[in-house]
Amino acid sequence: xxxEMLGYCLRRAQVAMFLSFYEATRGQTITPPRFxxxxxxxxxxxxxxxxxxxxxxxxxxxAMYLTQxxxxxxxxxxxxxxxxxxxxxxxxxxxGRKVTEKMKRGVLAQDRKRSxxxxxxxxxxxxxxxxxxxx
Amino acid sequence: xxxEMLGYCLRRAQVAMFLSFYEATRGQTITPPRFxxxxxxxxxxxxxxxxxxxxxxxxxxxAMYLTQxxxxxxxxxxxxxxxxxxxxxxxxxxxGRKVTEKMKRGVLAQDRKRSxxxxxxxxxxxxxxxxxxxx
DNA sequence: TATTGTTATACTCTATAACTATA
DNA sequence: TATAGTTATAGAGTATAACAATA
Numbered sequence: 001x002x003x004e005m006l007g008y009c010l011r012r013a014q015v016a017m018f019l020s021f022y023e024a025t026r027g028q029t030i031t032p033p034r035f036x037x038x039x040x041x042x043x044x045x046x047x048x049x050x051x052x053x054x055x056x057x058x059x060x061x062x063a064m065y066l067t068q069x070x071x072x073x074x075x076x077x078x079x080x081x082x083x084x085x086x087x088x089x090x091x092x093x094x095x096g097r098k099v100t101e102k103m104k105r106g107v108l109a110q111d112r113k114r115s116x117x118x119x120x121x122x123x124x125x126x127x128x129x130x131x132x133x134x135x
Numbered sequence: 136x137x138x139e140m141l142g143y144c145l146r147r148a149q150v151a152m153f154l155s156f157y158e159a160t161r162g163q164t165i166t167p168p169r170f171x172x173x174x175x176x177x178x179x180x181x182x183x184x185x186x187x188x189x190x191x192x193x194x195x196x197x198a199m200y201l202t203q204x205x206x207x208x209x210x211x212x213x214x215x216x217x218x219x220x221x222x223x224x225x226x227x228x229x230x231g232r233k234v235t236e237k238m239k240r241g242v243l244a245q246d247r248k249r250s251x252x253x254x255x256x257x258x259x260x261x262x263x264x265x266x267x268x269x270x
Numbered sequence: 271t272a273t274t275g276t277t278a279t280a281c282t283c284t285a286t287a288a289c290t291a292t293a
Numbered sequence: 294t295a296t297a298g299t300t301a302t303a304g305a306g307t308a309t310a311a312c313a314a315t316a
Contacts, residue, residue: 001239002174006250007152009262011167012269014149017142032146033306039137050274059308064276066306086274086315104136115141117267126141126264129257130148133250168283185297194285199299201283221292221297 006133017114024110030103033058037066038092038100041076046089048081075099141268152249159245160238168193170242172201173227173235176211181224183216210234 002008021032033056040055041047047055053063067090070076075096078088092100115123137143156167168191175190176182182190188198202225205211210231213223227235250258 001178001243002171005243005246006258006261007149007156007167007242007246008171009265009269010145010149010152013265014142014145016269017145021142031305036137043136048274058306060275061277061309062307084274084316088275107142108136108140111140111142115268117270118264122264122267123141125260126268127144129253129261129264130144132252132257133261134144134147134151135252166283183297193283195298196286196300197284219293219297223298 017111020110020114021107024106025103028103033066034069035103035107037070038075038096039104041070041090042092042097042100045091046079046081048087048089050087052090070096152246155245155249156242159241163238165238168201169204170238172205173210173231174239176205176225177227177232177235180226181214181216183222184225185222187225205231 018032021035025035036056037052040052049063049067050060052067053060056063056066058066067076067078071078074093077091077093079091081087081089118126153167156170160170171191172187175187184198184202185195187202188195191198191201193201202211202213206213209228212226212228214226216222216224253261
């Protein structure tokens with residue numbers, strides 16, 4: 001009965017793709033949320049912790065926890081924002097940028113490799129159908 | 136860049152489908168793993184805790200935790216297996232069967248409803264592509 | 271008053287390891 | 294020895310609530 005549900009079918013495919021992520025980041029302590037956070041900060045330098053949390057769908061305190069993890073590893077640094085003493089802007093460090101770029105290449109390549117069971121035309125069709133479903 | 140990754144696209148679609156699950160089970164404390172466990176036990180009466188855990192991909196102790204949750208709510212009962220004093224067989228109670236059947240209808244209907252943004256032909260194609268991907 | 275970051279605390283789910291009783 | 298269940302314990306990740314500093 002579970003096989004008739006699109007939700008479960010999606011879940012299984014997602015688990016399979018997660019294995020690719022895991023393989024691409026083996027040995028590192030990077031999880032999908034951490035990786036996503038690094039990519040988001042890289043693409044939006046100066047983003048605040050709260051905004052990052054909102055983008056990831058987690059609470060402020062969780063964003064703090066996640067940010068601290070990246071700061072402790074010198075991947076990210078907090079910089080004061082002018083004209084607002086409350087909030088910090090998040091930026092990748094030089095090291096963080098290097099690590100993130102390397103991970104991006106690895107994760108993308110592995111994602112491509114795993115999804116290569118589908119010819120390009122089917123892969124594109126899958127993207128289209130998933131986007132339609134996600135709304 | 137995340138948009139180019141099938142893994143992330145799958146994740147987003149899966150989150151959207153999860154909302155359907157959440158709506159279908161609103162007010163109950165049923166999670167996907169709990170629902171899955173009930174469906175599996177219903178389809179495999181007498182299954183052992185360890186086998187259930189293996190099917191769900193969790194450790195023995197986790198299967199114990201999950202089973203106890205269902206037993207506490209009178210959804211499932213443990214029955215001794217003849218000729219083996221170690222293991223228990225898991226069975227839905229009458230009440231558990233009723234609850235499970237009702238949830239199955241609700242979850243299936245909601246899954247159908249959410250995926251109805253896709254015409255049947257596209258929905259079937261999505262199933263096919265996802266299965267191919269999941270291997 | 272509202273917002274940002276922070277801290278304290280608790281809860282859920284998961285894992286590992288040790289224990290028991292059976293096999 | 295090996296297996297099923299159980300228990301104790303610990304960890305990650307999340308949430309809520311309260312607080313300080315700032316707006």
